[in-house]
Amino acid sequence: MAQAKILRWLLCGLAISLLILILPGTALAHGGGGGTVIIGGYQVSLAFTEPAKAGDNLFHVQILDGMGMPTRGAQVEISAMSAENTQPHQASMEGMEGMESGAHNMGGMSGMHGMSHAPTAVPVRVPTKETEAEYVGVIAFSVAGHWMVNTHVSINGQMLMADFPVDVVGGSSFFAIAVLALFIGLNGLIIWAASFTKRKSVLPEPTVESI
Amino acid sequence: MTTPSSNSATSVFAEWNLLKNKWIYRFLRSRWYPGIIQWPTLAVFVVIMFDLMLGPTVTHDNLGSALTWVFWWPIIPIIFLFMGRFWCAICPFATVNDLVQNFVGNRRPVPRFLKKYGVWIIDGLFIFITWADHVWGIVDNPVGSGILLLMLTTGVVASGAFFERRMFCRHLCFLGGLAGNYAQAGMVALHGTPEVCAKCTTASCYKGTETAPGCPIFEFPKTMQSSANCVLCGDCIKNCPNGSIQLTVRPPTKELWLVHKPRMEAAFLAAVIMGIVFVQNVTTHGSPILTGSYPDCISITW
Numbered sequence: 416m417a418q419a420k421i422l423r424w425l426l427c428g429l430a431i432s433l434l435i436l437i438l439p440g441t442a443l444a445h446g447g448g449g450g451t452v453i454i455g456g457y458q459v460s461l462a463f464t465e466p467a468k469a470g471d472n473l474f475h476v477q478i479l480d481g482m483g484m485p486t487r488g489a490q491v492e493i494s495a496m497s498a499e500n501t502q503p504h505q506a507s508m509e510g511m512e513g514m515e516s517g518a519h520n521m522g523g524m525s526g527m528h529g530m531s532h533a534p535t536a537v538p539v540r541v542p543t544k545e546t547e548a549e550y551v552g553v554i555a556f557s558v559a560g561h562w563m564v565n566t567h568v569s570i571n572g573q574m575l576m577a578d579f580p581v582d583v584v585g586g587s588s589f590f591a592i593a594v595l596a597l598f599i600g601l602n603g604l605i606i607w608a609a610s611f612t613k614r615k616s617v618l619p620e621p622t623v624e625s626i
Numbered sequence: 627m628t629t630p631s632s633n634s635a636t637s638v639f640a641e642w643n644l645l646k647n648k649w650i651y652r653f654l655r656s657r658w659y660p661g662i663i664q665w666p667t668l669a670v671f672v673v674i675m676f677d678l679m680l681g682p683t684v685t686h687d688n689l690g691s692a693l694t695w696v697f698w699w700p701i702i703p704i705i706f707l708f709m710g711r712f713w714c715a716i717c718p719f720a721t722v723n724d725l726v727q728n729f730v731g732n733r734r735p736v737p738r739f740l741k742k743y744g745v746w747i748i749d750g751l752f753i754f755i756t757w758a759d760h761v762w763g764i765v766d767n768p769v770g771s772g773i774l775l776l777m778l779t780t781g782v783v784a785s786g787a788f789f790e791r792r793m794f795c796r797h798l799c800f801l802g803g804l805a806g807n808y809a810q811a812g813m814v815a816l817h818g819t820p821e822v823c824a825k826c827t828t829a830s831c832y833k834g835t836e837t838a839p840g841c842p843i844f845e846f847p848k849t850m851q852s853s854a855n856c857v858l859c860g861d862c863i864k865n866c867p868n869g870s871i872q873l874t875v876r877p878p879t880k881e882l883w884l885v886h887k888p889r890m891e892a893a894f895l896a897a898v899i900m901g902i903v904f905v906q907n908v909t910t911h912g913s914p915i916l917t918g919s920y921p922d923c924i925s926i927t928w
Contacts, residue, residue, distance in 0.1 A: 560683070561684065561686070583684075590769070591679045591680060594772075595776075601780055602783045605780070605784050609726070609731070609788055610730040
């Protein structure tokens with residue numbers, strides 16, 4: 416009876432805990448980053464179409480001149496570096512769809528791991544629609560964490576560089592779920608074995624002298 | 627109902643016997659203690675576990691990491707200093723142990739080798755976990771922290787399932803080992819009143835009664851010389867038919883000056899803690915003393 420009561424309380428507690436768990440998880444499940452930097456008389460903006468996550472991310476770079484007019488014909492390169500671990504570039508970029516044979520895909524370039532901090536960017540294709548005047552690309556973050564996206568813009572021979580902090584979120588990894596499953600299985604096995612071998616206490620009743 | 631003994635011959639601070647305060651006495655004897663703190667702590671622990679394993683993978687955004695390493699870990703030595711091993715009474719691992727034990731516990735006696743070498747295993751575990759933190763960055767990795775807690779939980783489940791009382795807490799928990807060392811420097815001490823205990827033949831504090839189980843950490847207040855293994859669970863206070871138990875306030879570190887039987891393994895652990903903290907501060911964070919800078923992250927040692 417008492418055990419059933421404890422079990423009910425335990426289940427209530429677990430239900431409440433799961434409810435609480437969902438709330439912070441939801442609140443924290445945003446990523447994103449980017450922003451706007453004014454440099455050399457130009458306004459450089461970086462934006463992601465969706466919150467930045469581990470894996471491929473579509474981004475837009477917009478460059479406005481001093482008059483607030485979009486700048487076209489610029490060479491835009493982008494690179495990223497993990498700000499959390501100060502590890503060199505682990506992100507990669509690939510050209511937008513429609514790019515010809517020069518489309519780059521550096522995702523999974525393990526060889527990049529030990530490279531220096533030098534930009535390892537790939538040019539972003541300038542959009543064909545000049546009115547949009549946006550520079551669009553895909554960048555792949557290898558892991559979740561705090562990243563610094565370095566934007567290198569070349570306009571009429573003038574080199575501009577702007578850095579944007581980006582928080583990259585990651586979903587629940589398969590590894591974590593596998594570990595949890597292993598944990599539940601192992602503990603279930605232990606409890607099953609204990610219930611199987613359960614027997615009355617083998618301890619002799621202690622006396623004051625024996626203690 | 628018995629009342630706490632007024633005998634004060636055993637402690638300089640005996641007049642500060644906290645059990646003379648009727649509110650504290652009633653609370654510690656109440657069936658709500660320590661459950662009223664224990665169960666919410668377990669609920670928070672479950673939240674932390676899920677968040678570590680399935681929540682945001684960025685350490686700074688993970689609630690579990692924040693609660694564990696930024697909130698709980700730095701505050702725990704302070705709790706040890708002021709309240710001894712009180713944390714162990716409300717520790718979620720202990721609650722899990724008791725829960726499993728109530729359902730399927732075999733309650734086998736503690737293996738002899740654990741009684742003999744348990745503290746050395748704790749020493750080894752502490753060194754291993756510190757090493758693992760250095761190598762794999764447990765603190766900086768929510769999943770890593772989660773795996774550490776899951777491993778400890780598995781140990782606790784096995785202990786509760788097969789062995790009597792809180793075998794894991796007494797003989798294997800690395801935090802318990804640390805807590806034992808810190809608790810000796812703590813400001814509260816629980817002990818029996820020698821004159822009253824001398825006439826006692828029931829040993830209810832150790833064996834337990836219908837009111838409460840016996841000491842979960844295998845201590846016998848009648849002969850207990852140290853606070854190292856008292857978790858202030860209050861079971862002995864509930865069980866003692868003579869009101870012999872005292873909970874006294876004492877100057878910090880007082881017990882360390884009166885150690886009757888120095889234990890090599892405890893001294894070794896103290897030296898290891900000191901050494902690791904020193905080396906970690908100098909090597910990992912640079913030298914804050916020299917640079918005047920604060921560490922940029924929290925390590926697993928104090």
